[in-house]
Amino acid sequence: MTVTIANAGFEQTDDDGVVRGWTTTRPIHTTDEPGAAYSGRRSLLIDRENCDTLLSQDLTIEPGVYDLSLMAWANGPLKDSRFEANGEAVPIASAGAVQIDGEKTWDEIRLEGVRVETDGELDVRIYVEPIASPDFVGYIDDVAIERVGELTGGAAGATGDGSVGTDGAGEAGKPVWRPFVVRGDGPHDERLRIDGLADGRYTLTVMTRNAGGWERCYVYADGTGDAAEVGDAGEAGGAGAACSDDGTGVADVAAAATSRPIRAAVPRNAFREQDRDKWKRVTLRGIVVSGGALTIGVHAQADRVHDDPRGDVRVGSDVPSCEFDDWRLTRDERQDGEPYRLYIGGDITEVPYVVDQGGVFRDEAGNPVDPIAFAGANGWNIVRIRVFNETGKGHDGNGWYIPGGYHEVADGLKLARRAKAAGMAIQWSFHYSDTWTNPGLQMIPHAWARRIEGLTESEAVDELERLVYDYTADTLARLNAQGTTPEFVSLGNETRSGMLLPYGSLEHWDALARFYNAGARAVRELCPDSKIIIHVDDGGNTRRYLEYFGAARDHGVDYDVISSSFYPFWTQKSAHQFARFAVKVTHEFGKPIMIMETGFNWTGDTGSGQPGQLSNNGPYGGPETSSPELQRDFLIDLFNELRGVPDGMAIGDLYWDPVMIHANGDVHWSYRESDDMGGGNVVDNTTLFDFDGRALPAFDAYRYNS
Known part of the structure; x- marks a missing residue:
């Protein structure tokens, strides 16, 4: 049950632009500058002239347990700013989580488990700390209150009556075992x-x-x-x-x-x-x-x-x-189809390259192992295999290339056979590029670029649509032929900005939808039992997903599963916050969600002694707190939160590059086109094997979630 709070989005102001609906210690104003509102037209402005205030509302509502939230964005620290209710408080700590393409996103600040007693009183407060910097700017928007439970004693909703027995087992509201x-x-x-x-x-x-x-x-x-x-x-x-x-x-x-x-x-x-x-x-x-x-x-x-x-x-x-x-x-309400299964595993694409560079994988005792077989015997039930069209020098992205032969379809086919031999499902990721893709880089494969050279925009879109279908269908036919039909197929990688740019950008959703549906048509024809995935980064950003997948729905995109990249560093969100986001998104679109990428530091610096791609672990702490045990505990926390999403709508998590180990410094993410210099390894402190290739305690998270 959602509780209505007056002017929760700060849309209502008086003639002087002062906020209405809230009691404040001083007049405070909103802004309607473009991009300054999370939703609607206005948001609460925070700057040096519009700070050092307390906003409050006193509500009378039904007794129970409530979660409160607000959205915040800022270009600097908010110091001691707080979100409070009935004596509970959390800091409003947002500098705008910065994504890989440099975009800053809004953060959801949550205050959970607030008790409203039998008097029904709920005192909501937002305190904004004094701001000294003239360059500081921030916004607060969309305050929300949701009733999540009854007032009880014991374990946050537990009856605590110590009852044991089987009478009525399975009935709502009755425990089946003693504490x-x-x-x-x-x-x-x-x-x-x-x-x-x-x-x-x-x-x-x-x-x-x-x-x-x-x-x-x-x-x-x-x-x-x-x-x-x-x-x-x-x-x-x-x-x-x-x-x-x-x-x-x-x-x-x-x-x-x-x-x-x-x-x-x-x-x-x-x-x-x-x-x-x-x-x-x-x-x-x-x-x-x-x-x-x-x-x-x-x-x-x-x-x-x-x-x-x-x-x-x-x-x-x-x-x-x-x-x-x-x-x-x-x-379980739904008794048809297959039982719920949480797919947990990781990306194995780098294994051949790492081994060729001298990397050796070991179990916890230090014995050499095949990393794919080891993972399958220690809790993994799925792997991710990503493929580029044609790697090698001359097929670069922004002046960097991936060595030829790696990450291509032939390489992926071998990995698929190894994964199936180890008893694991396959998530096959088409990047539709010759190099890494993400929201900042969605490069058309070089061979495809030559095919559309000189064509009009309309002709180029027609040709790219054909190429997507043909390439997808040919690859899937080869997977079928060797008995490794993938359970999941993703069309593109982190396509928040679209794919096959500029033709499939978000400014050209009609073309983007045609590209998606060309790939989907190939999947439906060649692998009718495979589930089709659309993969976007910034997992936890509800508004982004509502807008993106809303546009996909409006343009008739054919897919089965919503997929996210979720890193506590990139999003500054916890596993619990991701799960709350997953509830909203899966409910809106009626599609399950799978995390395509997760990464977490097991130590502060990489094997070269430099900071890695993830500067910290977000809500789980800075680089000084990183440890193998914390990495394990994060994964246990994440898997549990995913299983808790109602109706089994969160179906899995794939760890990002768990195998790209240090290997004496000989493993690189790419090589410079101009002189073949290696670009280093920025993720060997987030892998599931340490710098020497020894399996980390994180594998316990997989073993004991089987």
Whole structure:
């Protein structure tokens, strides 16, 4: 339920341009300069002359738990500016997240879990800190309030009544298990069998409070009702055993949803000190019950204390703990089609190049491994393979080229065979270019550019449309022929500015839609079961996605899945904020969402000792906080938030270049056309293997979300 707040978008002003609807400590003005409003025509202006004020509204609303939000943009720090409600507060900290093409975006500032007691009073406040700089400018817009829950005690909505039993299991509002705590003084396995269930699909949720310090801590569910001994991934009979009976290390994809337990790693409840007492909901979606019984449980093991002669034993405050409360089991409304599956994996395109440059991949113990087979045996169930038309010198973008033979279709076909052999699904990404594409660079392939040379604009669009179809269809036919039909096909890469520029720019949506639909037509004809993806960057920017995919809808673009690039650095948003964005976007367009790219620093600098592409980890901290453990915990947090999006509408995450390791400094993103000088590696501090190629703890996020 959305609560109406007076003049939430600052559209109403008096004759002097002063804000109406808010109580303020001084007159404060709006602006209607072009681009200054998030929506509508006006926004609240922040500058040196229009600051040092408190805006407030006192509302009387229905008791409950509420989330509040506002949109902010600024070209500098807002210092101690705050967004407050009923004694809760968050900083308004926005400098405008800068995207890879230099564009600054609006930030959503969220204040969550505000309690409105039985008196119904909600006091909303926006405090703007005094601004000293004459060059500072910022805007605030679209204040929103949404009721998200009932007033309860215990775990943020948990009943806390300690009830145990099966009566009415699956009924809304009734817990199915007692609250309990596990502590890291040894391995733990708590479980409960629930009988008398109707066969079908279920979702399990539980409120958790986990401060961290675990080697593994996950919730599991076995729809046969007969969970085996739960152990590490790869142990025969374990809850997440990653190997098939034939010893190949390939899990049977079809059986995975029904024949073995599924797991959800428990995220840390706090990445900020002020959140330590807050609870998080863990969601385990896609449970299939056959035979009327279900076993649910928790498995936990603390991080090993290496300098303690007693091994895993911990004492006192060193012992981690995790609280569980409000266990709820609900019947999934949609029982047709395949059970929900969260696709998690990463981009493997660089593997051949890195290996040819001397890179060696290793498991956690330091043993050399095939990185693709290793990933498939340790929690990945999907890979991304991106392809360019024709790489090599002379096919450059902005003076830089990719070595010939890499990233091309023939290279991708080999990777597809390896991925299928490792039991993983394939996401195949057409870039429709000879080099990297992103919102700032969408270059027509050189061979295609020669084909349209001298044509009129209309003739060029016709020819490019034919070329997109022919190239897409030919590639997919080759994938089919070798038995590696992709489950997902993306048409273009980060096409926020369009593709095949300038013909397919956003100023020419008719042409852009024709290019998309040419690729889509090839997919529908050659791979009718494959899902078509449109991929845009800046995941979390609701307005951008509403506008972009609204235009795609208006122009009749044929696609199945919305896809985002989501980096806490580029967006300055948390996993929870992304999930809230995903709820809005999937609801608006009725399409599921998949994250095409995610990246997170595991250490502050690259292997060359220089800062990498990601200067920080956004809400998760600056470069000084980067660590392998934080990278792992971020991924666990992200996967959990995706599973929690209603109706299973968030379907996966693909990590960006997890394999582009340092390899003694011989791996480069591109080479300079003029002298063949390597351009360096700006992502080897965000990979899932360290500088020496050893697997990082991040793989635990995949193992325990299987």
